[in-house]
Amino acid sequence: MSVCRRIVLRFPKNLVEKPLVYHLVKDYDLKFNILRAKITPEEEGLLSLEIKGDKNNYSRGIDFLTKSGVTIEQLGQKIRKNEDLCTQCGLCVSVCPTPALAIDRKSREVIFDSNHCVTCEMCIKVCPVKAMEIKFD
Amino acid sequence: MAKTYEEINEKIRKGHAVVVTAEEIIGIVEEKGLKKAAHEVDVVTTGTFGPMCSSGAFLNFGHSTPRIKLGGGHAYLNNVPVYTGLAAVDVYLGATAIPDDDPRNKVYPGEFSYGGGHVIEELVAGKDLVLSATAYGTDCYPRKKIEILVNIQDINEAILFSPRNAYQNYNCAVNLTDKIIYTYMGVLQANLGNANFCSAAQLSPLLNDPLYKTIGIGTKIFLGGGIGYVAWNGTQHNPTVKRKENGVPQAGAGTLSVVGDLKQMKAKYLRGSSFLGYGATMTVGIGIPIPILNEEICQYTAVKNQDLWCQVVDYGKNYPNNLPSSLGEVNYAQLFSGEIEVQGKKIPTAPISSYSIAREIAGTLKEWIKKGDFELTQPVQCIPGPESGITFKSMKERLVEPRFE
Numbered sequence: 429m430s431v432c433r434r435i436v437l438r439f440p441k442n443l444v445e446k447p448l449v450y451h452l453v454k455d456y457d458l459k460f461n462i463l464r465a466k467i468t469p470e471e472e473g474l475l476s477l478e479i480k481g482d483k484n485n486y487s488r489g490i491d492f493l494t495k496s497g498v499t500i501e502q503l504g505q506k507i508r509k510n511e512d513l514c515t516q517c518g519l520c521v522s523v524c525p526t527p528a529l530a531i532d533r534k535s536r537e538v539i540f541d542s543n544h545c546v547t548c549e550m551c552i553k554v555c556p557v558k559a560m561e562i563k564f565d
Numbered sequence: 566m567a568k569t570y571e572e573i574n575e576k577i578r579k580g581h582a583v584v585v586t587a588e589e590i591i592g593i594v595e596e597k598g599l600k601k602a603a604h605e606v607d608v609v610t611t612g613t614f615g616p617m618c619s620s621g622a623f624l625n626f627g628h629s630t631p632r633i634k635l636g637g638g639h640a641y642l643n644n645v646p647v648y649t650g651l652a653a654v655d656v657y658l659g660a661t662a663i664p665d666d667d668p669r670n671k672v673y674p675g676e677f678s679y680g681g682g683h684v685i686e687e688l689v690a691g692k693d694l695v696l697s698a699t700a701y702g703t704d705c706y707p708r709k710k711i712e713i714l715v716n717i718q719d720i721n722e723a724i725l726f727s728p729r730n731a732y733q734n735y736n737c738a739v740n741l742t743d744k745i746i747y748t749y750m751g752v753l754q755a756n757l758g759n760a761n762f763c764s765a766a767q768l769s770p771l772l773n774d775p776l777y778k779t780i781g782i783g784t785k786i787f788l789g790g791g792i793g794y795v796a797w798n799g800t801q802h803n804p805t806v807k808r809k810e811n812g813v814p815q816a817g818a819g820t821l822s823v824v825g826d827l828k829q830m831k832a833k834y835l836r837g838s839s840f841l842g843y844g845a846t847m848t849v850g851i852g853i854p855i856p857i858l859n860e861e862i863c864q865y866t867a868v869k870n871q872d873l874w875c876q877v878v879d880y881g882k883n884y885p886n887n888l889p890s891s892l893g894e895v896n897y898a899q900l901f902s903g904e905i906e907v908q909g910k911k912i913p914t915a916p917i918s919s920y921s922i923a924r925e926i927a928g929t930l931k932e933w934i935k936k937g938d939f940e941l942t943q944p945v946q947c948i949p950g951p952e953s954g955i956t957f958k959s960m961k962e963r964l965v966e967p968r969f970e
């Protein structure tokens with residue numbers, strides 16, 4: 429069975445230079461798309477990936493990364509839309525680089541679909557009433 | 566067959582009035598024809614919910630013991646400066662005011678996370694606010710300093726009084742430059758990356774009464790979740806812009822100044838808002854009933870998104886430099902479709918005002934009227950229409966001559 433997952437890899441400083449993702453392809457036969465990559469001011473690496481491949485290989489690949497010292501989070505779970513605050517204005521839709529925020533044609537409400545979210549946080553900066561929230565862990 | 570305000574009010578009092586929203590009237594006119602629709606429908610309700618920077622409130626705190634004269638001094642509510650150039654304990658709190666120590670755009674783009682609009686929202690929500698002030702002291706007002714908690718329940722008046730709201734139509738904003746910009750129309754990506762627009766279109770009050778035949782001074786309205794009135798035309802009222810055959814202006818035109826008692830409004834419809842890189846403001850909910858006095862007025866209210874046009878304006882260079890220009894005209898059906906074409910390029914569109922809450926406001930006003938809780942008022946005076954010749958002018962910048970002894 430094959431799977432497709434969107435995850436964020438967090439590399440500590442000492443692992444940033446290591447070709448870990450290369451092993452995912454070579455040793456575990458996984459395909460990936462880079463959604464976002466960034467080095468934080470603390471020189472920690474953040475890499476958002478969409479990974480596709482066989483389910484067992486995926487689990488083994490994730491195991492390998494975890495053992496190497498990489499922290500893994502599910503993508504999109506960190507952002508949420510607070511419906512009590514949201515005014516359905518649409519401003520966030522204009523900055524969202526993915527289909528995660530879209531306007532429903534009928535109700536004209538703004539719908540958030542976390543499956544598409546790449547946690548770029550643009551909506552958080554733009555929302556005029558702070559209705560887009562990020563969960564800190 | 567014409568109706569009068571009194572006839573419509575009589576029906577409202579008896580609970581017989583036929584009230585529909587500005588969306589519903591479209592289908593009714595299509596189905597039954599104009600004549601029958603105008604005969605059957607008594608009132609069409611409109612709504613809008615968008616950022617309106619020229620909003621604010623007059624507050625009177627009552628006198629302290631001993632007395633203090635805020636007039637000529639400095640006063641703040643939750644650190645947001647209020648205007649004190651009035652009598653001892655009257656102030657004006659404007660929606661775009663921000664704390665003196667807000668970093669503004671020093672860290673670009675600034676967040677403007679708290680301002681006058683937020684203070685108004687919290688005041689209406691019944692939260693305590695910190696009033697801090699310094700004064701110069703006089704024989705009759707000796708006190709020089711105060712720092713207390715105030716609450717909307719305890720103060721004398723809290724009157725929302727906004728010099729310009731409910732813009733009749735607006736621009737569609739794009740950016741032709743090669744840099745991202747942060748505007749009151751939202752974030753505009755470089756090189757025509759997106760287009761933002763701001764109107765409730767077919768639900769919008771003044772687009773349903775394009776020539777101001779029923780909305781005038783004294784018109785009773787839904788304001789911020791409560792009841793308010795049209796006080797005057799708004800500032801920058803510009804009735805002489807180009808219009809289509811249906812009378813509807815093709816760019817920002819009429820505006821309204823509105824007034825109402827904040828104490829009966831709801832925080833849900835007066836929302837403090839922060840525009841990235843631009844400033845703080847308030848998102849305001851307004852709904853205006855339109856009496857269907859005759860077929861002409863009914864025809865106006867049946868206007869559809871595809872009949873409402875606006876100008877595409879470059880906010881990268883032309884708008885900031887106050888250069889008159891339009892990159893073309895688009896209608897609201899196109900804008901709501903999510904994509905328009907500008908200079909041969911297809912670009913995604915997004916609104917910055919809430920159509921769904923505009924719809925909710927028109928629906929709420931409809932229920933109030935149907936239940937007999939809200940009667941219509943005939944304006945005591947019309948606001949200026951195209952025949953007035955009034956045109957919005959740019960600033961005349963006459964230089965000050967240096968004077969030597």
Ligand code: SF4
Nearest residue numbers: 514515517518520555
């Ligand atoms: S920008 Fe904020 S208030 Fe507007 S639709 Fe998005 S989440 Fe809701």
Ligand code: SF4
Nearest residue numbers: 524545546548549551
């Ligand atoms: S963080 Fe916000 S803007 Fe970015 S992808 Fe997710 S929903 Fe869209």
